[in-house]
Amino acid sequence: MxxxxxxxxxxxxxxxxxxxxxxxxxxxxxxxxxxxxxxxxxxxxxxxxxxxxxxxxxxxxxxxxxxxxxxxxxxxxxxxxxYDHFTLSAMLRACAGLSATEFGRQVHAYLIRKFNEVENDVFMQSSLIEMYGKCGSMLKALHVFNLAGYRTGAERNKDVVLWTSMLGVCGRNGHFKDLENEMPEQAHGTYIY
The missing domain is CATH 1.25.40 (Serine Threonine Protein Phosphatase 5, Tetratricopeptide repeat)
Structure with a gap:
């Protein structure tokens, strides 16, 4: 080789x-x-x-x-x-692979303490959503999703990465209709190809 x-x-x-x-x-x-x-x-x-x-x-x-x-x-x-963002994202992936919810929660807490504006890091938020979802904690995943992109006084903006992660979590956990009220009005009845 x-x-x-x-x-x-x-x-x-x-x-x-x-x-x-x-x-x-x-x-x-x-x-x-x-x-x-x-x-x-x-x-x-x-x-x-x-x-x-x-x-x-x-x-x-x-x-x-x-x-x-x-x-x-x-x-x-x-x-x-x-630990940097890549390390922490990999840690969350490993927690999801092992269904190690408690360790994943510790990583989440570390992220909040250590890094400013985690709520605006789309890929880290996506990793958190997927970790909680794969560990079966649908409500925690939804909580992270609802806080993603949140800034006081500013409009929240969730992009396709977060939506894809949250929809995957809902599907994996049998909650297909849970995001219907969360979806933006223009997304209802549209298809993405």
């Missing part, structure tokens, strides 16, 4: 100690679904950063290795690595 050849060349040329090169190799292995190789590469990087951890986390999530994802997340503070 070409990736292993690149890895061998990086080792021979002495670039393995570079966090940037190491992160690129972790990402390469993760995207090729060679998660074991990605983990070994991650372990070989002498000084790690959040980018290389997120690359491995992405590989774990794509492979649906939820427990490994959460294990890596729990390891990050001991490696002195900060």
């Amino acid at each position: 070409f990736g292993k050849e690149v890895h061998a060349h990086v080792m021979k040329s002495g670039w393995l100690s570079s966090v940037f090169v190491g992160s690129a190799l972790v990402d390469l292995y993760a995207k090729l679904s060679f998660v074991t190789n990605a983990k070994m590469m991650f372990d070989e990087i002498p000084v790690k950063n959040s980018v290389c951890a997120n690359a491995l986390l992405s590989g774990y999530c794509e492979a649906k290795l939820w427990a490994e994802s959460l294990e890596l997340v729990r390891l990050m503070p001991t490696l002195k690595l900060d």
Whole structure:
């Protein structure tokens, strides 16, 4: 495989100690679904950063290795690595995969404490909606959906990402008609192709 050849060349040329090169190799292995190789590469990087951890986390999530994802997340503070939006989104995805509602609620609380204007981050809101929905907490998903895009004195604006997430949650939980009152007037009777 070409990736292993690149890895061998990086080792021979002495670039393995570079966090940037190491992160690129972790990402390469993760995207090729060679998660074991990605983990070994991650372990070989002498000084790690959040980018290389997120690359491995992405590989774990794509492979649906939820427990490994959460294990890596729990390891990050001991490696002195900060959580960013990508890390937290992956954490929510892992919580949904494991139906770990309580841990997902802790991630949600951390988001609110740590980041300003989470309510305006469409993709983070979508991750929260999907996590609560996949964990069977329809009311919490609806609560997040209702608060999404909310700013005091400003008009709320929910885009297609949030609607898609919420509609998926309703369908998954058998609540097909629950959003009918929430939908904008122009959406009733229209079809999206």
